[in-house]
Amino acid sequence: MDALTLHEDPRSGNCxxxxxxxxxxxxRVKRVQYDIMKGDTRRPEFxxxxxxxxxxxxxxxxxxxxxESNAACWYLAxxxxxxxxxxxxxxxxxxxxFFEQYSHEPxxxxxxxxxxxxxxxxxxxxxxxxxxxxRAGGEAALAVMDEHLAERDWFVGKGATLAxxxxxPYTHVCEAGGFRLHDYPAVCRWLKRVSxxxxxxxxx
Amino acid sequence: MDALTLHEDPRSGNCxxxxxxxxxxxxRVKRVQYDIMKGDTRRPEFxxxxxxxxxxxxxxxxxxxxxESNAACWYLAxxxxxxxxxxxxxxxxxxxxFFEQYSHEPxxxxxxxxxxxxxxxxxxxxxxxxxxxxRAGGEAALAVMDEHLAERDWFVGKGATLAxxxxxPYTHVCEAGGFRLHDYPAVCRWLKRVSxxxxxxxxx
Numbered sequence: 166m167d168a169l170t171l172h173e174d175p176r177s178g179n180c181x182x183x184x185x186x187x188x189x190x191x192x193r194v195k196r197v198q199y200d201i202m203k204g205d206t207r208r209p210e211f212x213x214x215x216x217x218x219x220x221x222x223x224x225x226x227x228x229x230x231x232x233e234s235n236a237a238c239w240y241l242a243x244x245x246x247x248x249x250x251x252x253x254x255x256x257x258x259x260x261x262x263f264f265e266q267y268s269h270e271p272x273x274x275x276x277x278x279x280x281x282x283x284x285x286x287x288x289x290x291x292x293x294x295x296x297x298x299x300r301a302g303g304e305a306a307l308a309v310m311d312e313h314l315a316e317r318d319w320f321v322g323k324g325a326t327l328a329x330x331x332x333x334p335y336t337h338v339c340e341a342g343g344f345r346l347h348d349y350p351a352v353c354r355w356l357k358r359v360s361x362x363x364x365x366x367x368x369x
Numbered sequence: 370m371d372a373l374t375l376h377e378d379p380r381s382g383n384c385x386x387x388x389x390x391x392x393x394x395x396x397r398v399k400r401v402q403y404d405i406m407k408g409d410t411r412r413p414e415f416x417x418x419x420x421x422x423x424x425x426x427x428x429x430x431x432x433x434x435x436x437e438s439n440a441a442c443w444y445l446a447x448x449x450x451x452x453x454x455x456x457x458x459x460x461x462x463x464x465x466x467f468f469e470q471y472s473h474e475p476x477x478x479x480x481x482x483x484x485x486x487x488x489x490x491x492x493x494x495x496x497x498x499x500x501x502x503x504r505a506g507g508e509a510a511l512a513v514m515d516e517h518l519a520e521r522d523w524f525v526g527k528g529a530t531l532a533x534x535x536x537x538p539y540t541h542v543c544e545a546g547g548f549r550l551h552d553y554p555a556v557c558r559w560l561k562r563v564s565x566x567x568x569x570x571x572x573x
Contacts, residue, residue: 231457
């Protein structure tokens with residue numbers, strides 16, 4: 166089997182997703198860390214050898230490179246217990262993974278990054294103007310999750326899948342972006358279920 | 370086999386993706402059309418029976434509903450010739466599908482919607498303030514595609530996959546959002562390859 170290497174910034178929830186998937190599956194992944202705040206992933210050596218877009222995470226599989234966090238989770242988990250065996254459920258799992266990248270991460274992760282790492286006083290006027298819309302978009306995403314989980318333990322089927330792994334990282338730290346988890350009681354119960362999974366590792 | 374019904378607005382590239390996937394695979398999909406400009410997908414009957422988020426497309430499979438365009442394409446194409454048989458290539462195909470939803474569609478499709486359907490003079494100040502950033506983001510996505518395609522015929526492997534189907538719809542009409550296709554010659558050659566696929570259907 167090809168060696169697995171995760172090119173990551175440990176503060177990124179997108180990077181944590183991959184590490185959590187690997188841990189739940191008992192797969193060893195070597196970690197190479199970069200500081201995105203210092204521009205580590207914009208240097209020529211990263212752009213030339215890891216990812217020309219300057220973005221992390223990237224999962225390296227032997228000498229091949231796979232960007233996009235949810236694609237990397239898929240690669241690690243294919244044919245594992247984290248992947249439903251039913252065709253509709255597999256597609257429904259991807260449905261929640263696309264929801265995460267389209268409706269959840271751009272709002273919830275971005276506000277955490279802006280407020281916790283950049284600092285509100287350092288934001289540009291353009292960024293400040295977007296806070297209200299991202300707050301509303303993030304609250305809408307959390308409400309969709311809470312409604313879906315009100316009568317279910319997991320996003321798809323009867324056990325944890327990549328849908329749960331993809332949505333967990335930025336949800337469980339969403340208060341750093343100013344969201345109030347206690348407004349979403351079904352989400353809170355689900356977060357505890359995920360953190361109780363055998364092999365679970367916390368975010369750094 | 371369960372009957373397939375696509376809940377769509379035919380002007381949406383996300384809806385067209387699903388129709389194109391079905392056409393290339395020779396699958397029959399019944400179409401139910403909504404006018405998002407008239408709020409058809411915000412009415413109680415749609416919210417209660419099709420998708421509580423009010424978004425389209427939704428692929429209905431028998432009595433089950435699957436939102437998110439790329440998840441619907443996956444459902445239609447699993448185990449078909451549009452899906453690579455190699456595990457890395459399957460994940461790499463998903464990488465481009467997540468790239469499409471995160472870095473391409475929110476910029477390129479949104480500018481087309483704003484400029485072609487809403488009209489620049491009807492945009493809010495908040496929307497107008499975002500045009501420059503979405504222009505830059507869209508141009509960056511097209512540049513990533515052009516560089517990737519400079520020495521390849523298809524996004525993944527040696528033939529068309531869902532990566533191509535996901536990226537085609539909003540790319541081939543990007544000029545409606547003010548992008549200049551002739552700046553991306555490898556993308557232009559690839560667009561012709563996609564439209565030459567057996568079974569190809571145009572966007573309405």
